[in-house]
Amino acid sequence: MTEEITMKKIDTFAEYGEAGPAAETQVEARDFSLFYGDFEAVRKVSLKIPKKKVTAMIGPSGCGKSTLLRSINRMNDLIPSTRAAGEMIFDGHNIYDRNIDVVTLRARVGMVFQKPNVFPKTIFDNVAYGPRLQGVKNRQELNEVVERSLRQAAIWDEVKDRLSANALGMSGGQQQRLCIARALAIKPEILLMDEPTSALDPKATAKIEDLVGELRKNYTIVIVTHNMQQAARVSDLTAFMYEGVLVEFGKTRQLFTNPENPQTENYITGRFG
Amino acid sequence: MRLETRKLLDKAFSGLGLIAIAVMAVALLLILAPIIWRGSKAFVFKGTIEHRRVMLEQFGRGNAEKYRAEAAEVAAARAPVYQMLNDFESEMKGMERSERRAYKKPFREVEKGIKVLLGPIPGERMPVLLRQQYGQTRWDRTLVKLHEVLYSEEWDYSNPEAMGVLVEKPRIDLFKGTKLEPLFPYLEDHIEEMMRPKQTFYWQFITDTSKDSHIFGGIWPEVLGTLYLTLGAMLFAIPMGVVAAIYLCEYAKEGRVVSFLRICISTLAGVPSIVFGLFGLAFFLNTIHVSDSKSVLAGSLTLSLLILPTIIRSSEEAILAVPRTYKEAALGLGAGRWHTIMSVILPASLPGILTGIVISMGRAAGETAPIIFTAAVSVGAPLKIWETLSQPTPALPWNIYNLCTEHEAVDEIRHVQYGMVFTLVAIVLLLNLAAILMRARISKKLRG
Numbered sequence: 001m002t003e004e005i006t007m008k009k010i011d012t013f014a015e016y017g018e019a020g021p022a023a024e025t026q027v028e029a030r031d032f033s034l035f036y037g038d039f040e041a042v043r044k045v046s047l048k049i050p051k052k053k054v055t056a057m058i059g060p061s062g063c064g065k066s067t068l069l070r071s072i073n074r075m076n077d078l079i080p081s082t083r084a085a086g087e088m089i090f091d092g093h094n095i096y097d098r099n100i101d102v103v104t105l106r107a108r109v110g111m112v113f114q115k116p117n118v119f120p121k122t123i124f125d126n127v128a129y130g131p132r133l134q135g136v137k138n139r140q141e142l143n144e145v146v147e148r149s150l151r152q153a154a155i156w157d158e159v160k161d162r163l164s165a166n167a168l169g170m171s172g173g174q175q176q177r178l179c180i181a182r183a184l185a186i187k188p189e190i191l192l193m194d195e196p197t198s199a200l201d202p203k204a205t206a207k208i209e210d211l212v213g214e215l216r217k218n219y220t221i222v223i224v225t226h227n228m229q230q231a232a233r234v235s236d237l238t239a240f241m242y243e244g245v246l247v248e249f250g251k252t253r254q255l256f257t258n259p260e261n262p263q264t265e266n267y268i269t270g271r272f273g
Numbered sequence: 274m275r276l277e278t279r280k281l282l283d284k285a286f287s288g289l290g291l292i293a294i295a296v297m298a299v300a301l302l303l304i305l306a307p308i309i310w311r312g313s314k315a316f317v318f319k320g321t322i323e324h325r326r327v328m329l330e331q332f333g334r335g336n337a338e339k340y341r342a343e344a345a346e347v348a349a350a351r352a353p354v355y356q357m358l359n360d361f362e363s364e365m366k367g368m369e370r371s372e373r374r375a376y377k378k379p380f381r382e383v384e385k386g387i388k389v390l391l392g393p394i395p396g397e398r399m400p401v402l403l404r405q406q407y408g409q410t411r412w413d414r415t416l417v418k419l420h421e422v423l424y425s426e427e428w429d430y431s432n433p434e435a436m437g438v439l440v441e442k443p444r445i446d447l448f449k450g451t452k453l454e455p456l457f458p459y460l461e462d463h464i465e466e467m468m469r470p471k472q473t474f475y476w477q478f479i480t481d482t483s484k485d486s487h488i489f490g491g492i493w494p495e496v497l498g499t500l501y502l503t504l505g506a507m508l509f510a511i512p513m514g515v516v517a518a519i520y521l522c523e524y525a526k527e528g529r530v531v532s533f534l535r536i537c538i539s540t541l542a543g544v545p546s547i548v549f550g551l552f553g554l555a556f557f558l559n560t561i562h563v564s565d566s567k568s569v570l571a572g573s574l575t576l577s578l579l580i581l582p583t584i585i586r587s588s589e590e591a592i593l594a595v596p597r598t599y600k601e602a603a604l605g606l607g608a609g610r611w612h613t614i615m616s617v618i619l620p621a622s623l624p625g626i627l628t629g630i631v632i633s634m635g636r637a638a639g640e641t642a643p644i645i646f647t648a649a650v651s652v653g654a655p656l657k658i659w660e661t662l663s664q665p666t667p668a669l670p671w672n673i674y675n676l677c678t679e680h681e682a683v684d685e686i687r688h689v690q691y692g693m694v695f696t697l698v699a700i701v702l703l704l705n706l707a708a709i710l711m712r713a714r715i716s717k718k719l720r721g
Contacts, residue, residue, distance in 0.1 A: 073605065075601065075604070075605060078600075078601065078604065080526075080527075103607055103608070103609045104607070106604060106605055106606070106607040107606070107607025108607075110605070110606075111605040113598060113601060113602065113605070115598060117596070117598035117599060117601065117602040118602075119599060119602065119603075119617055120599075120620070120621055120718075120719040120720070121620075129603070129606055129608075129616070130606040130607060133606065133607055133608050133612060134607070166718070166719075166720070168719075168720060179602070182602075182606065183605070183606070186606055186607060
């Protein structure tokens with residue numbers, strides 16, 4: 001079945017999504033595959049993620065959407081015996097090249113994880129962690145970066161009076177927005193979000209979604225989500241993956257209202273997944 | 274299963290647990306109570322005039338005026354004793370030769386007993402040994418020595434079937450009708466005037482050096498030696514252990530080599546401490562010559578090897594317990610391995626690492642076998658910090674053993690032995706307490 005889908009994809013896919021080739025490409029996967037040992041979690045995916053748009057990735061559990069997302073900043077390297085094939089182009093380089101410095105790459109690609117993972121440090125130190133890594137020592141400069149990042153993450157008003165409090169004392173939703181602020185503080189070009197609201201209540205989820213809508217003005221955002229309504233609400237483009245294969249990639253509205261692939265239709269109408 | 278059975282089984286562990294805890298508490302009490310009770314007697318006891326004389330003459334402590342006034346009164350109380358001894362000696366000179374010979378030995382014994390009790394007889398030549406220059410300094414020992422003057426001990430072997438029986442005979446019976454006869458009741462009645470027992474608080478027991486191998490004075494060289502050895506061992510073991518744990522958790526690729534290393538570390542933790550002692554002697558002293566003789570340095574190195582496995586294992590557990598998400602967050606922000614470890618993993622695992630350090634610190638402070646061959650001597654002066662590189666030191670665990678088994682006057686210095694045990698336990702508890710407080714503070718900071 002997967003073979004069939006792959007063939008179908010080659011026939012029908014707008015690899016650029018509906019944004020069209022005119023939109024500037026931020027990241028491009030070319031026949032990209034990722035293996036965990038012998039298991040091929042991502043199978044020959046090709047897609048172009050445009051700049052300053054929100055790209056959502058949807059699909060059933062285990063379809064490889066998270067793996068693909070984590071391939072963009074090579075977080076999969078942490079898992080032993082992973083192997084990549086094909087190319088993942090960022091800024092004109094294949095990031096899986098031998099001479100690519102992973103640390104520099106990750107400093108340019110921010111990431112927000114499934115569960116809020118603030119450090120057991122103060123709120124200030126959490127946000128200042130990235131800038132400090134990049135060698136910012138000046139207190140004035142750090143203060144500015146922290147305030148700007150917290151404002152961008154729409155959490156400044158809630159925490160400005162307790163920047164020196166431990167971040168673990170915040171609510172889950174606040175922690176997640178702090179994580180976003182922390183990722184923004186390194187001034188990334190792309191922001192990867194791996195199911196950022198799956199551990200949050202609806203109210204906190206709404207806040208994060210509003211925030212994504214706000215951030216799309218300045219950042220390229222790739223968001224993995226289980227929640228199709230969320231994908232429909234926040235994204236410009238949507239990619240549907242199934243069993244490691246990119247089934248359909250296109251403008252969100254079109255993909256949800258008029259999918260080209262029956263597999264996609266089955267999924268978004270809730271017949272499986 | 275019947276409902277009652279299930280309910281009973283569900284409750285079983287709380288019952289068994291309570292019993293186990295109660296047993297442990299009682300055991301702890303049985304061990305600690307005598308240590309505290311008897312150990313405290315090294316610090317708080319009834320001291321005699323002789324104790325005050327030792328303090329004044331040997332340690333320059335106390336009020337000389339007051340002492341002299343008191344000593345004059347004591348001398349007056351003791352004068353009749355010496356007078357009676359003199360009188361009897363003159364009386365002996367007038368006796369028949371055979372009679373004189375019969376009295377001579379018992380008399381010398383009485384005289385000797387009085388010297389032990391009250392110190393050298395005034396006017397006689399000062400003995401060389403310090404312990405013979407003073408009488409009994411403690412009231413409890415005074416009463417024992419008084420008893421020895423009043424009664425002679427003989428063994429009764431008349432029944433060949435049984436073991437010999439110790440018989441105490443009043444010495445006064447030997448001297449019936451002589452001028453020495455009133456001496457015994459006088460001693461018994463006036464011992465308080467002659468010794469002046471007074472409640473004494475001798476906290477300097479910890480900070481005084483010992484005089485005449487622990488007969489007088491305190492245990493400062495031992496305390497200091499223990500601190501040096503423990504801290505020295507920590508100095509070597511903590512960096513090595515933590516670095517090794519980081520390597521094993523964060524860098525080493527799981528495989529045969531790492532498994533083998535882990536097995537080696539576990540085995541090392543089970544090696545008897547005397548083997549470490551012999552290894553320390555063979556390696557640090559005889560092979561690489563860290564110092565010419567036994568030294569604190571060699572002892573610290575040996576102890577650090579002994580506690581290294583504990584530190585590695587506990588640090589490893591602590592590092593592995595750090596949530597993986599912290600590591601991901603740091604790496605995702607563009608931190609390298611070094612920064613991830615230093616800024617996130619180590620701070621988060623610090624409480625766990627500290628626990629391992631606490632456990633091994635107590636062990637290092639109390640270990641005897643590793644330092645016998647590498648660091649410990651029975652008697653020594655307190656060391657300066659730079660002397661630790663080349664000089665051996667007395668240390669509490671070794672000196673407790675030494676004073677209880679090999680000292681020439683084991684019975685005379687029970688209070689010192691218990692005092693040392695008390696101090697050692699106190700040191701270990703204090704070190705642990707400090708580490709526990711530190712751990713609690715860090716945990717609190719981490720939890721927010």
